[in-house]
Amino acid sequence: MIIDRFDATALSAAFGIDMGSVDGLGTGAAWGRVAPGVATTHQRHDETELLVIVAGRGELAVGAAHHPVAAGTVALLEPFEDHVVANTGEEDLVFLTQYWRDGARAVSSAAPVASEHGERPVFVFSTPPTPNGDLHLGHLAGPYLGADAYVRFQRMNGASAWHLTGSDDFQSYVVDRARREGRSSAEVAAYYSAEIAETLRLMDIPLDQYTVTNADPGYVPALKDFFTRLVSSGAIAPADGPALFDPRTGQYLYEVDVHGGCPGCGEATAGNICELCGEPNTVVDLAGPVAGPSGGAPVTGTARRYVLPLHEHADAVLDHQRRGRVPARLRELAARLFRRERIDIPVSHPGDWGITPHEADGAGQVIWAWPEMAFGFLHGIQRLGERLGRDWTAARPADDWKVVHFFGYDNSFYHAILYPVLYRLALPGWTPDIDYHVNEFLLYDGLKFSTSRRHAVWGKQILDADSVDAVRYFLARNRPEVERTNFTLDAYEHTLTATLIGTWQAWLHDLGQRVADHYDGVAPDAGNWTPEHAGFLGQLAARLGALAASLRPGGFSLNQSAAELDALVTDTVRFSRRERALAQAGGMPDEVRTATALELAAAWLLAHAATPVMPRFAARLAEALGQPAPRQWPATVELIPPGSKITLAQITFFHPPRPLGPLGAAHAAEHPSDASRSQSSGSLA
Numbered sequence: 219m220i221i222d223r224f225d226a227t228a229l230s231a232a233f234g235i236d237m238g239s240v241d242g243l244g245t246g247a248a249w250g251r252v253a254p255g256v257a258t259t260h261q262r263h264d265e266t267e268l269l270v271i272v273a274g275r276g277e278l279a280v281g282a283a284h285h286p287v288a289a290g291t292v293a294l295l296e297p298f299e300d301h302v303v304a305n306t307g308e309e310d311l312v313f314l315t316q317y318w319r320d321g322a323r324a325v326s327s328a329a330p331v332a333s334e335h336g337e338r339p340v341f342v343f344s345t346p347p348t349p350n351g352d353l354h355l356g357h358l359a360g361p362y363l364g365a366d367a368y369v370r371f372q373r374m375n376g377a378s379a380w381h382l383t384g385s386d387d388f389q390s391y392v393v394d395r396a397r398r399e400g401r402s403s404a405e406v407a408a409y410y411s412a413e414i415a416e417t418l419r420l421m422d423i424p425l426d427q428y429t430v431t432n433a434d435p436g437y438v439p440a441l442k443d444f445f446t447r448l449v450s451s452g453a454i455a456p457a458d459g460p461a462l463f464d465p466r467t468g469q470y471l472y473e474v475d476v477h478g479g480c481p482g483c484g485e486a487t488a489g490n491i492c493e494l495c496g497e498p499n500t501v502v503d504l505a506g507p508v509a510g511p512s513g514g515a516p517v518t519g520t521a522r523r524y525v526l527p528l529h530e531h532a533d534a535v536l537d538h539q540r541r542g543r544v545p546a547r548l549r550e551l552a553a554r555l556f557r558r559e560r561i562d563i564p565v566s567h568p569g570d571w572g573i574t575p576h577e578a579d580g581a582g583q584v585i586w587a588w589p590e591m592a593f594g595f596l597h598g599i600q601r602l603g604e605r606l607g608r609d610w611t612a613a614r615p616a617d618d619w620k621v622v623h624f625f626g627y628d629n630s631f632y633h634a635i636l637y638p639v640l641y642r643l644a645l646p647g648w649t650p651d652i653d654y655h656v657n658e659f660l661l662y663d664g665l666k667f668s669t670s671r672r673h674a675v676w677g678k679q680i681l682d683a684d685s686v687d688a689v690r691y692f693l694a695r696n697r698p699e700v701e702r703t704n705f706t707l708d709a710y711e712h713t714l715t716a717t718l719i720g721t722w723q724a725w726l727h728d729l730g731q732r733v734a735d736h737y738d739g740v741a742p743d744a745g746n747w748t749p750e751h752a753g754f755l756g757q758l759a760a761r762l763g764a765l766a767a768s769l770r771p772g773g774f775s776l777n778q779s780a781a782e783l784d785a786l787v788t789d790t791v792r793f794s795r796r797e798r799a800l801a802q803a804g805g806m807p808d809e810v811r812t813a814t815a816l817e818l819a820a821a822w823l824l825a826h827a828a829t830p831v832m833p834r835f836a837a838r839l840a841e842a843l844g845q846p847a848p849r850q851w852p853a854t855v856e857l858i859p860p861g862s863k864i865t866l867a868q869i870t871f872f873h874p875p876r877p878l879g880p881l882g883a884a885h886a887a888e889h890p891s892d893a894s895r896s897q898s899s900g901s902l903a
């Protein structure tokens with residue numbers, strides 16, 4: 219046995235105070251005395267340290283946090299936590315410290331479950347929405363929810379990841395909308411841009427960068443410079459080529475203003491891109507084209523535009539697609555497209571809504587909004603860097619940038635085929651490393667979302683603080699990741715009522731009630747473990763592995779993630795039902811409290827694992843378990859610290875469905891054209 223007593227005469231100066239070692243305890247140990255008005259030097263070490271204050275009072279600073287301490291206070295310091303002990307009282311502050319090495323603990327403190335992206339900046343883009351309308355659930359379920367959950371998971375794993383998007387003001391769809399609303403294009407863009415930003419806020423999707431192209435000073439000259447680089451590369455040049463015009467007004471026709479049969483798949487399509495097969499068209503190759511403005515057959519004439527012979531760059535595209543995460547759908551599109559002999563893509567169009575090139579040959583034209591977007595991404599990174607104090611420049615992108623794009627399949631051609639070529643031409647020194655995440659279309663009651671038929675559920679109609687977790691869960695579970703999926707209000711309400719309220723919340727309330735009834739409302743410590751208890755712990759660990767796999771870049775799937783969250787709850791409900799007999803039997807309190815501690819561990823795991831998909835629910839669940847909001851993805855399943863205050867039974871996590879809110883004045887105007895579709899770009903159909 220060892221007895222050691224504090225001896226003020228046997229101390230020597232160390233770490234800015236007086237210390238005396240205690241030997242033979244099996245770990246490092248020492249007495250410390252801090253005189254009034256004195257503080258230790260800053261400490262940061264790999265050992266885990268236990269501090270017991272035995273006399274006096276003062277303050278323990280850990281990082282930026284300050285904690286009062288006095289005789290009777292115990293503190294555990296994790297490896298590498300910066301800490302200082304200061305005496306703020308009138309008498310000596312005396313403490314005993316014990317410290318030991320734990321390699322695994324030090325590693326997990328130093329490098330919390332590392333992200334695949336390491337130290338690289340990760341720029342996660344959701345397609346900049348077109349400000350010709352607000353966002354409906356088709357938009358929200360796709361790129362925006364995907365990018366948000368991706369960023370949240372990456373941050374929990376220590377990555378420096380940001381969510382960037384913006385308002386793609388110079389789309390032809392804005393001009394079309396302005397015409398219908400009798401307002402200027404700039405007014406329409408500014409109005410819907412603000413509405414979109416508000417809807418994203420209601421969806422709990424914070425943005426780190428929201429570039430409004432028509433309002434960002436510096437954007438226009440920088441874009442013109444980017445275009446000049448394309449021209450200087452010699453790969454794009456002005457050319458007179460066949461084009462379609464309205465028979466009555468003489469208006470140049472592209473995108474929203476013309477439709478016909480797709481040259482790729484034969485289905486009905488709007489100008490320039492087919493949302494069904496993903497292939498571009500040049501309008502003059504549409505079968506049976508119809509002019510939007512007059513509704514008649516267009517007149518063929520000649521227009522001068524800058525044209526990119528894309529077919530000359532097939533190797534560059536295939537080379538690029540070997541580098542990042544490129545879903546099979548996109549590789550197939552590239553392979554299919556490059557079987558064409560020629561693909562001549564105009565990158566400017568006659569018009570006055572947009573940005574005119576520097577070049578004299580560009581007079582009367584604007585840079586097409588889609589090539590513009592290739593630059594807009596880089597510009598957004600530069601703007602973000604300016605606020606963060608990072609030296610990121612659109613004109614000099616770095617090879618260590620990791621770019622991740624979320625978009626709908628109808629944008630695949632632009633993102634995964636056109637942009638890599640534009641980057642190679644304008645920025646030949648840059649090897650872009652880009653991951654692509656593509657979604658298909660979400661239908662509503664079996665039909666496309668449509669403004670004209672009021673056939674849509676708008677974000678603002680369904681989202682509020684009470685519903686946002688349910689909406690995010692339902693969309694995550696059902697978003698069209700592999701093929702088109704169908705949204706119905708009935709299915710949403712059934713999931714909310716039967717799954718989230720009837721199963722998740724019912725279990726959490728029941729668990730909270732049992733802790734209140736049998737353990738005074740605080741988490742019990744685990745006692746004796748039965749083999750079934752150990753088996754359930756293993757089951758939770760396996761579920762954690764599957765949840766991580768569903769959120770990592772390679773296997774990213776919110777369908778999978780939401781299914782795993784639900785499976786975690788149903789596993790636990792089964793376990794709870796099975797173990798109930800133990801409590802009813804009586805006489806085995808040490809086994810019963812282990813089962814309860816395991817259910818609380820499952821709830822704590824749910825709070826962590828739900829953070830990317832349902833951040834608001836996750837934070838409230840953590841609070842109800844007496845824990846801080848989860849910030850780090852767990853390396854393993856952990857029991858809740860015994861004694862934590864449990865308030866599960868008192869909290870309403872999910873509220874019953876309510877009738878949809880009104881459409882709002884923004885959508886009262888009729889929108890007779892169903893030709894403008896593109897769910898991922900925000901244009902409304």
Ligand SMILES: [Zn+2]
Nearest residue numbers: 480483492495
């Ligand atoms: Zn097609």
